[in-house]
Amino acid sequence: xxxxxxxxxxxxxxxxxxxxxxxxxxxxxxxxxxxxxxxxxxxxxxxxxxxxxxxxxxxxxxxxxxxxxxxxxxxxxxxxxxxxxxxxxxxxxxxxxxxxxxxxxxxxxxxxxxxxxxxxxxxxxxxxxxxxxxxxxxxxx
Numbered sequence: 446x447x448x449x450x451x452x453x454x455x456x457x458x459x460x461x462x463x464x465x466x467x468x469x470x471x472x473x474x475x476x477x478x479x480x481x482x483x484x485x486x487x488x489x490x491x492x493x494x495x496x497x498x499x500x501x502x503x504x505x506x507x508x509x510x511x512x513x514x515x516x517x518x519x520x521x522x523x524x525x526x527x528x529x530x531x532x533x534x535x536x537x538x539x540x541x542x543x544x545x546x547x548x549x550x551x552x553x554x555x556x557x558x559x560x561x562x563x564x565x566x567x568x569x570x571x572x573x574x575x576x577x578x579x580x581x582x583x584x585x586x
Contacts, residue, residue, distance in 0.1 A: 461558050462519065468580050469526055469551055476579040477547045483578030484546035492571075496553070499568035503556045506563035519555045523548075550575035554583055 472480070488496045507516050557564075557572035570584060577583040 465554055465558060472579060479579040480547040480550045480576055481543040483575035484550050487574040496571055499571040502564050502568050503560035503572060506560050510563055512559055516559055519559060523551055523555060
């Protein structure tokens with residue numbers, strides 16, 4: 446397990462997860478709005494079952510691959526950035542339903558990156574699409 450510049454230990458996908466964390470740290474309120482809109486467009490009620498299935502597959506794959514502790518660490522880090530008393534200004538500014546949707550999208554993107562190579566590309570893309578509205582590099586090969 447490598448350690449990034451911030452001292453977080455992420456597994457072999459550290460650059461991608463580290464990049465996501467860095468981008469979440471600097472996401473503007475309009476970026477949070479784009480992510481929330483992406484959640485409505487790509488998940489919403491219509492696609493929620495497919496999203497939940499991709500989420501379950503990724504969580505199961507992460508546990509099978511012994512990446513559970515890394516997922517716990519990523520979740521703690523993201524929660525601290527979006528919810529804690531020291532949350533980033535942009536995430537606090539977009540509180541309520543919009544901020545909640547954007548937060549869900551950030552967690553889904555982190556889950557997808559951690560499950561890279563463990564779930565189908567379709568499942569991974571399902572989890573990445575909402576966050577990719579503000580961070581298009583997530584869907585690039």
